[in-house]
Amino acid sequence: MKALVCVKRVIDYNVKPRVKADGTGVDLANVKMSMNPFDEIAVEEAIRLKEKGVVTEIVAVSVGPAKAQETLRTALAMGADRAILVVSEDEVEPLAVAKIVKAIADEEQPGLIITGKQAIDDDANQVGQMVAALLGRPQGTFANEVAVEGDSIVVKREIDGGLETVKLALPAIVTTDLRLNEPRYASLPNIMKAKSKPLATKAPADYGVDIAARLKTLKVTEPPVRSAGIKVPDVDALVAKLKEMGVA
Amino acid sequence: MSKTLVWVEHDNASVKDATLAVVTAAAQMGEVTALVAGSGCDAAAAAAAQIAGVAKVLKADDAAYANALAENVAPLVAGLMADYDAFVAPATTTGKNIAPRVAALLDVMQVSDILSVEGPKTFTRPIYAGNAIATVESTDAKIVVTVRGTAFAKADATGGSAAVEAVGGAGDAGLSTFIGSEIAKSERPELTSAKIIVSGGRALKDAETFAATITPLADKLGAGIGASRAAVDAGYVPNDYQVGQTGKIVAPEVYIAVGISGAIQHLAGMKDSKTIIAINKDEDAPIFQVADIGLVGDLFSVVPELTGKL
Secondary structure: OOOEEOOOOOOOOOOOEEEEOOOOOOOOOOOOOEHHHHHHHHHHHHHHHHOOOOOOOOEEEEEEEOOOHHHHHHHHOOOOEEEEEEEEOOOOOOOHHHHHHHHHHHHHHEEEEEOOOOOOOOOOHHHHHHHHHHHOOOEEEEEEEEEEEEEEEEEEEEOOOOOEEEEEOOOOOOOOEEOOOOOOOOOOOHHHHHHHEEEEEEEEHHOOOOOOOOEEEEEEEEOOOOOOEEEOOHHHHHHHHHHHHOOO | OOOOEOOOOEEOOOOOOHHHHHHHHHHHEEEEEEEEEEEOOOHHHHHHHOOOEEEEEEEEEEHHHHOOOOHHHHHHHHHHHHHHHHHHEEEHHHHHHHHHHHHHHHOOOOOEEEEEEEEEEEEEEEOOOEEEEEEEEEEEOEEEEOOOHHHHHOOOOOOOOOOOEEEEOOOOOOOEEEEEEEEOOOOOHHHHHOOEEEEOOHHHOOHHHHHHHHHHHHHHHOOOEEEHHHHOOOOOOOOOEEEEEEEEEEOOOEEEOOOOOHHHHHHHHHOOEEEEEEEOOOOOHHHHHHHOOEOOOOHHHHHHHHHHHH
């Protein structure tokens, strides 16, 4: 079974984003960029399924700027077999990304599509579900554990009240939550090897997808700032404060 | 006036709190019709009909809708949307699972996790873990949004008297099966509606220490219990305790962060709390930059002392 893994190049999760002074967006110039952490978990899960003999080939896909090939090289260094980069220097919304992934899935016919549950830049949490809808296939979102059983996949999902288990007919789409696995680091020899793995470069038009934005961003602003309050010296002072607030 | 279809989150018997904020958001966009999709969900439909501001309730009662499997309910919603201008769902794990599937079926770009309704098709939403707020305007013919519950007041659960109309859909899409769930039963207030939350971090050492330290304080305050990602990853508490960018978003009256350093991903989930209290031995911990009241000290002596003195 072939697995398609979708990865996004985003601001590194350790970087504190800064809103541009002109209110048009977040300043990404000279900011460290990395693979979306949830997508790293997706790549790792595909590799583990390959190590178990369930998956035979892993194709990593990214829709993003030309520089996203670094992100795909990371996926290849971790263990993906080949990569497809669909280049757009403009931001591509989740719906358009989903349409591109759908078109790639139509060509590649994967048994499983794995991606992060959300990207930590736009926090949309949409692509996996949209791909599933467009393909008319089931979705196992926020996966905590997956197991392929014959022609179906059992997905344990993280939900608000705890965990839920669903069984999905393959081909299926899985989106990863934090505790599905702990992604490996690529070793130096694998990083070297990844440089010679195939990486195809495409354009949205190659898949007949219109990526014109449906949402107009009118402005981007800083959230209301919380200022630091006071420090109390000891528990008695804290208790007094809580009593003042009517909490205790 | 535009017509909105609200996803009612329920357990077939009663309506979950998350729905009430969604009704408030939807009412700012137009007339509210509430959709109760479930199995044996008469009681939930009756409860939805009483929510103030709900003009009509649609009840889709089918075994296939029992567990809100997205494969089954998304086509139902997409079909009903022929008569509505906007689909409004809570940004809960259920809403987040279903709404994008509906949006894609309608060829609409969803607006996730809205904080406010600024116009018929204009909304604000957090991006980059809430480090920026985007104002976006949809150009799609129909609107699909998910609503951040803490950003809208809750509609009154009673006072309405909407008519309930039965609707049907295609039922089971034959793609997915619900196997089971592990839902923690707790007398404690739910995190997203708790007035007070006591939250613990990695510093709590292990599951036993977490329970022995945090639980008595929470009991004393009648508080919900939360945790940082680090504490959940380390197995101190189950996943549904996680507060943060990708966990639960909370905004209680009082949030007590115990042994939590305050990574931006955690702050994203709790910085709208009315009062934040931080207890941490590291006086340079970022949590103190957002805390209204900070106490620098060893939580293993401070927390029991605090519990004893309350």
